[in-house]
Amino acid sequence: MGEAHLSTEQSPSGEEARIPSADEHSRRARRAEGASGRGPSPAVGLIRGLRGRGEFRRLRAEGRRWSAGDLWCVFRPDEDGAVDASPRVAFAIGRSVGNAAARNLLRRRLREILRSLPLPVGDYLIGAHPAAATRSFEELRQLMTTLVDRCGTQSLRVRDGREAN
Numbered sequence: 001m002g003e004a005h006l007s008t009e010q011s012p013s014g015e016e017a018r019i020p021s022a023d024e025h026s027r028r029a030r031r032a033e034g035a036s037g038r039g040p041s042p043a044v045g046l047i048r049g050l051r052g053r054g055e056f057r058r059l060r061a062e063g064r065r066w067s068a069g070d071l072w073c074v075f076r077p078d079e080d081g082a083v084d085a086s087p088r089v090a091f092a093i094g095r096s097v098g099n100a101a102a103r104n105l106l107r108r109r110l111r112e113i114l115r116s117l118p119l120p121v122g123d124y125l126i127g128a129h130p131a132a133a134t135r136s137f138e139e140l141r142q143l144m145t146t147l148v149d150r151c152g153t154q155s156l157r158v159r160d161g162r163e164a165n
Contacts (some may be wrong), residue, residue, distance in 0.1 A: 001130040019145040031078035050090035050123055059123045069139075071110075077122040087119040092127035102133045109137055113144045120152045 043128045050056070063076035078085050091110065106128055114126075126147075132140065 001020055004044050035064045040093055048088045050088040050125070055123065056090070056125070057089075059125055061124070063123065068150070069143045070129040070135060071140070072129075073142045073151060074146045075122055077089055077120060077151075081084040084123045087124060087139045088112060089119075089124045089126065092125055094127075096130045097128055098130070098133045106133050106140075109140055110144065113137075113141050114148075117145060117148050118152075119148060122151070124151070 051135060059076050063074040067076050088116070089111075091107050093107055095103075095117055097103050097106060110126060110128070132143075135143070
């Protein structure tokens with residue numbers, strides 16, 4: 001008998017499904033039904049994500065590249081100067097950095113460092129070379145601080161009109 005001759009219908013069940021009574025597991029702690037506590041926490045509003053093909057194209061065309069050690073950044077300052085504007089950040093951490101666990105750990109570390117730094121408003125694409133995965137948290141903080149300082153200097157030049165580009 002080949003696969004072509006097998007029925008795709010399931011045979012009817014002989015008895016109904018058993019539904020446990022409400023007090024069956026009386027010693028087990030009960031919890032409210034609903035979404036689990038897992039997943040990312042909601043954004044605080046300090047740093048937003050950079051998404052969309054058009055936003056990345058604009059960043060590539062108008063942004064300026066900076067590097068510090070094993071980290072690099074493409075930064076495009078926000079010329080609009082909106083009062084409620086916040087920095088927008090994306091990460092480019094390739095497979096050469098390591099496996100998924102190493103890349104995610106590095107991304108989480110960089111995100112945490114960025115939350116603690118005063119970021120100039122604008123768009124950031126932050127990347128890492130493979131050696132960045134072996135750096136300590138403090139070394140990454142120093143490199144990221146250098147990058148942000150360079151971007152901040154660039155932002156001030158653009159706002160004051162001193163930038164020639």
